[in-house]
Amino acid sequence: MERDAGALRPAVKASDGLDGDSAKDQVEARVVETARFVTLRINRGEANDVSGRWEDYEVPLEPGMVVLDAVLHVQAHSANDLAVRWNCKAAKCGSCSAEVGGMPKLMCKTRLEEFDCSKPILVQPLQTFPRIRDLVTDVSWNYRVNRKITPFRPRTDREWRFYQRDVDRSQEMRKCIECFLCQDVCHVIRYQTQEKPQYFGPRFYVRALGLDAHPMDSANRLRLLQVEGGIGLCNVTKCCTEVCPAGIQITDNAIIPAKERIVDAYQDPLRRLFRKVTGTT
Amino acid sequence: MDKTLTARVSARGLGATERQDRWWVAPAAGALALAVFIVYATWAAFVGTDYEFGPYLSPFYSPYLRPAWFPLSASLIVLWVPLGFRLSCYYYRKVYYRSYFLSPPACDVSEPTRTYTGETAFPLKYLPIMHRWFLYLSILVLLWLWVDALRAFDFGGRFGIGLGTVVMLANVVLLSAFTFGCHALRNAVGGNLRCFSCARGGSLRYGAWRGVTHLTMSHQTWAWLSLYSVGLTDLYIRLCAQGLIHDARLIL
Numbered sequence: 091m092e093r094d095a096g097a098l099r100p101a102v103k104a105s106d107g108l109d110g111d112s113a114k115d116q117v118e119a120r121v122v123e124t125a126r127f128v129t130l131r132i133n134r135g136e137a138n139d140v141s142g143r144w145e146d147y148e149v150p151l152e153p154g155m156v157v158l159d160a161v162l163h164v165q166a167h168s169a170n171d172l173a174v175r176w177n178c179k180a181a182k183c184g185s186c187s188a189e190v191g192g193m194p195k196l197m198c199k200t201r202l203e204e205f206d207c208s209k210p211i212l213v214q215p216l217q218t219f220p221r222i223r224d225l226v227t228d229v230s231w232n233y234r235v236n237r238k239i240t241p242f243r244p245r246t247d248r249e250w251r252f253y254q255r256d257v258d259r260s261q262e263m264r265k266c267i268e269c270f271l272c273q274d275v276c277h278v279i280r281y282q283t284q285e286k287p288q289y290f291g292p293r294f295y296v297r298a299l300g301l302d303a304h305p306m307d308s309a310n311r312l313r314l315l316q317v318e319g320g321i322g323l324c325n326v327t328k329c330c331t332e333v334c335p336a337g338i339q340i341t342d343n344a345i346i347p348a349k350e351r352i353v354d355a356y357q358d359p360l361r362r363l364f365r366k367v368t369g370t371t
Numbered sequence: 372m373d374k375t376l377t378a379r380v381s382a383r384g385l386g387a388t389e390r391q392d393r394w395w396v397a398p399a400a401g402a403l404a405l406a407v408f409i410v411y412a413t414w415a416a417f418v419g420t421d422y423e424f425g426p427y428l429s430p431f432y433s434p435y436l437r438p439a440w441f442p443l444s445a446s447l448i449v450l451w452v453p454l455g456f457r458l459s460c461y462y463y464r465k466v467y468y469r470s471y472f473l474s475p476p477a478c479d480v481s482e483p484t485r486t487y488t489g490e491t492a493f494p495l496k497y498l499p500i501m502h503r504w505f506l507y508l509s510i511l512v513l514l515w516l517w518v519d520a521l522r523a524f525d526f527g528g529r530f531g532i533g534l535g536t537v538v539m540l541a542n543v544v545l546l547s548a549f550t551f552g553c554h555a556l557r558n559a560v561g562g563n564l565r566c567f568s569c570a571r572g573g574s575l576r577y578g579a580w581r582g583v584t585h586l587t588m589s590h591q592t593w594a595w596l597s598l599y600s601v602g603l604t605d606l607y608i609r610l611c612a613q614g615l616i617h618d619a620r621l622i623l
Contacts (some may be wrong), residue, residue: 140546155380177557177620189389189405191389191390191391191392192388192389192390192391192394192479193390193392193478193479194479199410205391206391206618209391211391212389212391214389217479248569252566252568252569253567253568255567255568255569255577256569275478275479277474277475277478277482278487278489280479281383281475281481281482281487302565303565303614304565305565305566305568305569306566307565317613320489320491322490322491322496323487323489323490323491324489324490325464325465325468325474325489325490325495326461326464326465326468327465327468327469327474327475328465329475329478329479330476333478339588341461342554342587342588346461346554347554347557347562348560349559350497350499350554350555350558350562350563351558351563353499353500353503354558354563357497357499358500360502360503
């Protein structure tokens with residue numbers, strides 16, 4: 091039986107299936123009979139179309155269904171030309187980032203049951219980045235920011251031996267899957283569009299702190315974060331932490347430690363005095 | 372910033388969003404909860420009476436300093452310390468940036484169109500360094516509050532426990548959990564190290580950092596509980612002093 095979501099409810103009646111011979115038809119008929127439907131309101135548009143157009147698609151709701159399932163159902167049955175980027179469907183590749191119900195989410199990790207399915211669920215591309223088509227955005231700005239970060243510079247004066255507790259902090263930062271939901275939600279990048287100052291965004295404070303907290307690293311990234319990275323523009327309102335699908339405590343474990351290290355290095359006169367007296371760096 | 376990051380949402384004016392949930396509940400609750408405390412605390416600090424009862428002393432009026440030359444309410448001599456500590460706290464900054472400055476009011480909700488400088492301009496630029504100094508002073512005040520809490524067991528030379536003793540003790544425990552979960556303290560005890568094992572006293576510092584981290588991760592909870600416990604402790608002692616309620620003696 092062809093399951094065309096757009097026409098499913100009016101076109102398929104329970105009796106259609108019961109008339110069929112195969113058991114499969116009967117099962118499918120029961121599913122259709124009891125199926126609940128959800129309306130996906132998807133924002134579509136061509137490259138750089140800022141506002142796009144909202145289009146409604148009906149999708150049969152199945153238990154445990156995630157937003158990506160629903161979007162792929164639309165793509166398969168109602169809108170073959172719908173552009174959507176996805177790969178692993180396991181919250182590991184960071185490709186299927188979008189805004190669902192107005193909040194940045196990985197579509198593969200967001201169940202439809204989280205929403206009020208009696209109303210249309212809004213699905214739109216990441217609003218902070220320019221659209222390529224439909225739900226696909228150009229996030230290449232992030233890769234350019236990434237190149238500005240001083241790479242790992244291993245110490246040469248010490249043996250490569252350390253304890254797990256010494257790399258815990260660094261490893262938390264390595265959980266990042268580069269979905270850029272935190273970059274999308276960060277209000278500094280999202281809304282301050284005119285005359286944008288230099289700003290790296292949460293994902294790259296995570297990367298920088300991940301390197302800076304590594305026991306074998308020897309580079310200093312604090313001045314970079316402060317001047318070119320614009321970490322002072324972050325006002326620790328924690329939206330990045332709220333949306334992180336990898337569960338990284340971005341604000342508490344990356345941004346605030348980085349801010350504190352910058353205060354240590356350049357602001358705190360007591361620490362400066364302490365360093366002078368003890369001769370430490 | 373890069374031209375290719377011409378964000379698709381330019382500033383759209385306050386409150387524009389596609390969010391479908393009740394996003395305004397959290398910032399509104401934050402604004403209200405802070406406002407209620409600020410109004411009560413201001414009144415309680417300036418009123419200058421009914422702040423002690425038996426062995427109990429209101430946290431707003433501790434340490435018990437009464438210099439003759441000070442013309443205003445005695446609470447104002449010390450109250451700027453916890454006030455400054457909380458104003459510069461990373462968690463409270465989040466609350467008032469969201470609830471009062473609307474910057475942003477909630478995640479993915481548009482903020483008012485204006486020039487945004489974050490924490491790069493005076494005075495916000497100096498919040499992190501001020502927070503350290505307020506932390507040092509707050510630890511001193513906290514020590515005093517512990518002394519007050521222990522004194523609340525002393526009913527005219529006899530050991531006793533009243534409901535007020537329990538209230539004061541709970542208050543100082545909550546305040547300690549808040550103070551010792553401070554992000555600045557977390558950095559100072561070990562967070563500033565690249566390698567715990569390589570540092571002098573590394574194990575000790577790692578242990579301290581772990582302990583502080585444990586509290587830091589629930590800083591929000593301790594921030595609200597301790598804020599309200601201070602207010603309620605003052606209110607309890609005030610009502611006792613005014614004779615409006617009777618302090619139940621549990622052990623005497």
